[in-house]
Amino acid sequence: MYIYDEIDQRLIDDRVRQFRDQTRRYLAGELSEDDFRPLRLQNGLYVQRHAPMLRVAIPYGLLSSKQLRKLAHIARTYDRGYGHFSTRQNIQFNWPTLESVPDILEELATVQMHAIQTSGNCVRNFTSDQFAGVAADEIIDPRPYAEIMRQWFTFHPEFAYLPRKFKMALNGATHDRAAIYVHDIGIELVPGDNGQVLANVIVGGGLGRTPIIGSMIKKGLPWQDLLTYCDAVLRVYNRFGRRDNKYKARIKILVKALGPETFADMVEEEWKYLKDGPGRITQEEFDRVNAYFQPRDYEQFSGNDAGFEQQKTENPAFARWVSRNVHPHKRAGYASVTLSLKGVGFAPGDATDAQMDAVADLADKYSYGEIRVSHEQNLILADVRQSDLFAVWEAAKANKVANPNIGMLTNMIACPGGDFCSLANAKSIPIAEGIAQRFDNLDYLFDIGELDLNISGCMNSCGHHHIGHIGILGVDKNGSEWYQISLGGNQGTDPLGTKASLGKVIGPSFAQDEVPDVIEKIIKVYLDLRQDDERFIDSVQRLGIEPFKERVYAKAN
Amino acid sequence: MPKLIKNGQILDDTSVILTDSEGNEVHEDGDAIVPLACWLDERHHLKARHTSVGVLLEGDAEPSELKDDLDYLKLIAINFPSFVDGRGYSIARLLRERYGFKGELRAVGDIQRDQLYYLARCGFDSFVIPDGRDAEAALASFNDFSDSYQATVDRPVPLFRRRK
Numbered sequence A: 001m002y003i004y005d006e007i008d009q010r011l012i013d014d015r016v017r018q019f020r021d022q023t024r025r026y027l028a029g030e031l032s033e034d035d036f037r038p039l040r041l042q043n044g045l046y047v048q049r050h051a052p053m054l055r056v057a058i059p060y061g062l063l064s065s066k067q068l069r070k071l072a073h074i075a076r077t078y079d080r081g082y083g084h085f086s087t088r089q090n091i092q093f094n095w096p097t098l099e100s101v102p103d104i105l106e107e108l109a110t111v112q113m114h115a116i117q118t119s120g121n122c123v124r125n126f127t128s129d130q131f132a133g134v135a136a137d138e139i140i141d142p143r144p145y146a147e148i149m150r151q152w153f154t155f156h157p158e159f160a161y162l163p164r165k166f167k168m169a170l171n172g173a174t175h176d177r178a179a180i181y182v183h184d185i186g187i188e189l190v191p192g193d194n195g196q197v198l199a200n201v202i203v204g205g206g207l208g209r210t211p212i213i214g215s216m217i218k219k220g221l222p223w224q225d226l227l228t229y230c231d232a233v234l235r236v237y238n239r240f241g242r243r244d245n246k247y248k249a250r251i252k253i254l255v256k257a258l259g260p261e262t263f264a265d266m267v268e269e270e271w272k273y274l275k276d277g278p279g280r281i282t283q284e285e286f287d288r289v290n291a292y293f294q295p296r297d298y299e300q301f302s303g304n305d306a307g308f309e310q311q312k313t314e315n316p317a318f319a320r321w322v323s324r325n326v327h328p329h330k331r332a333g334y335a336s337v338t339l340s341l342k343g344v345g346f347a348p349g350d351a352t353d354a355q356m357d358a359v360a361d362l363a364d365k366y367s368y369g370e371i372r373v374s375h376e377q378n379l380i381l382a383d384v385r386q387s388d389l390f391a392v393w394e395a396a397k398a399n400k401v402a403n404p405n406i407g408m409l410t411n412m413i414a415c416p417g418g419d420f421c422s423l424a425n426a427k428s429i430p431i432a433e434g435i436a437q438r439f440d441n442l443d444y445l446f447d448i449g450e451l452d453l454n455i456s457g458c459m460n461s462c463g464h465h466h467i468g469h470i471g472i473l474g475v476d477k478n479g480s481e482w483y484q485i486s487l488g489g490n491q492g493t494d495p496l497g498t499k500a501s502l503g504k505v506i507g508p509s510f511a512q513d514e515v516p517d518v519i520e521k522i523i524k525v526y527l528d529l530r531q532d533d534e535r536f537i538d539s540v541q542r543l544g545i546e547p548f549k550e551r552v553y554a555k556a557n
Numbered sequence B: 001m002p003k004l005i006k007n008g009q010i011l012d013d014t015s016v017i018l019t020d021s022e023g024n025e026v027h028e029d030g031d032a033i034v035p036l037a038c039w040l041d042e043r044h045h046l047k048a049r050h051t052s053v054g055v056l057l058e059g060d061a062e063p064s065e066l067k068d069d070l071d072y073l074k075l076i077a078i079n080f081p082s083f084v085d086g087r088g089y090s091i092a093r094l095l096r097e098r099y100g101f102k103g104e105l106r107a108v109g110d111i112q113r114d115q116l117y118y119l120a121r122c123g124f125d126s127f128v129i130p131d132g133r134d135a136e137a138a139l140a141s142f143n144d145f146s147d148s149y150q151a152t153v154d155r156p157v158p159l160f161r162r163r164k
């Protein structure tokens, strides 16, 4: 992964110093609450229901074992012994004190980590494919581009006070694991005719109150132009995005109001003046950054490991875990492993300090000391030898991160919801827990097969409920907590070619204790009506929501 | 009185914002500044005055409207109604980088010390610090960061072209 040079390090040290002084001025009463808010937000610091919440960036999901140990240390020292991995490749600490935040940032800076722009109306932490560089279906490794872009938006002087937050994602594989159609800017890397790397640029996607699938405004942009083109998009947005109403301030509203074509023309006009300027990425810079993302010194294997095949035959539980949590790798004899942070008894995406330390040890022992964080809130070991998988599985079991549920119903994505978040309409964690308990039977879960279930505690949609095959949204009805259910969302082009889509609401909302029953009814309809080995999402797309709706609301008769 | 930071010095801000071009007396060594609409309306009269006037732009201004006046104008002020309204940063860059404005570019309105570093990178070279804020302490914020990744007005070569 990328290693800071002396200048990168100096800049994050500068930031810590700046924030320490801002915090001091705030505590001394020199900075008002209102004036401090945007400053602390640009350092990932929210004031939540119980205490401040600090969101730390994990740029495009890459972590070293040393960094993960530092996160464990922070969880132990400044928090209550755990952290929450979010849906945007960040980690959140829910219980630090405001006074301790400069110290936390200083500790993070010693391992090249920070909380810069993880919140606030600026360009946020950049997300990408958790299997970047190793996935069997990858066409272009997005990591060097992601790092070059990370540096470009970090402390960008022109775009620190945008109308609203701005999220970007990058994908270079056939399966869109970065959900590029629901970001403010989504970038798809594709090969050009002469082997040169091109980018398709999608703008104006997003979830929240007004969910919209983004529009492709530029096809085949040469990679050298990525920064200047994004400068042009951001400048048009910064100048013309709405600032009078925060619910209408995201770029998607501007793109929709102007129409994608007009918006694209305005960007093109702006870009004309920037494209040949000094912001054009040089081959030298690409080579410098790309040197950090070279393939590992893999061993040469000619095919699948024989011992591994035998272990699968002998141990059905291991085989089951492999079928869900082990993913194909570019290299023969290697695999990527997802360690599940989803199970009964803790919130989706939560990890304790001991689990983080244990995963760091596993990474050192089996996966070149590197960990990935997925937007599905799990941890990944990207480069494991097949012959080591059994040992990894045993260790994962011992640390309760071996739930074989990746891609299935209990691999739920959930935001922190009403237990922590002051914006929430309703809790999400007890809903996730209720569903996890209901679908605890693995045979049943495997029979249901692939299914994304997403839960958000309010319209801000941090749990991405619009793109869950089943989405659950907390709503407020006369001061009590209710849940609206939608069906048929999809995060992005998947291996079978099903495209990104937004779920449709099936009808009136439900009380908390009804939710597991409703989900179960929906699943029954699917099991009754599916054709052959049709997946849940494909059944919903074929049948529409009607049959599900009928069964769910049938009880009155 | 609000303070004006210019060339690293702290001065009293004696500028007067005129809403029309007639009759309003201006402090002798102070700057007179007129809103863009007024400038566009009355630029001939205004150019005839013997002390030059500056123009005040709001966030929704189209800087290209001043394209032909930039040789004459010595001062353009851009207003930040709230410091979280970042439109002025883009307008400043356009004036400097696209239209080549060489005169004084002044940030006015809700200016806080924590914005000074970015404002300076976008081409501002004078800053009005409102009453009640410590201009002296604010000077330190010009050095909040020791470098910038991006191409900026004062250093058009981005960091990646300068790395060894």
Ligand code: SF4
Pocket (backbone or CB within 6 Å): A415, A416, A417, A418, A421, A422, A423, A424, A425, A456, A457, A458, A459, A460, A461, A462, A463
């Ligand atoms: S979706 Fe709402 S409740 Fe959940 S974390 Fe986001 S803002 Fe909070």
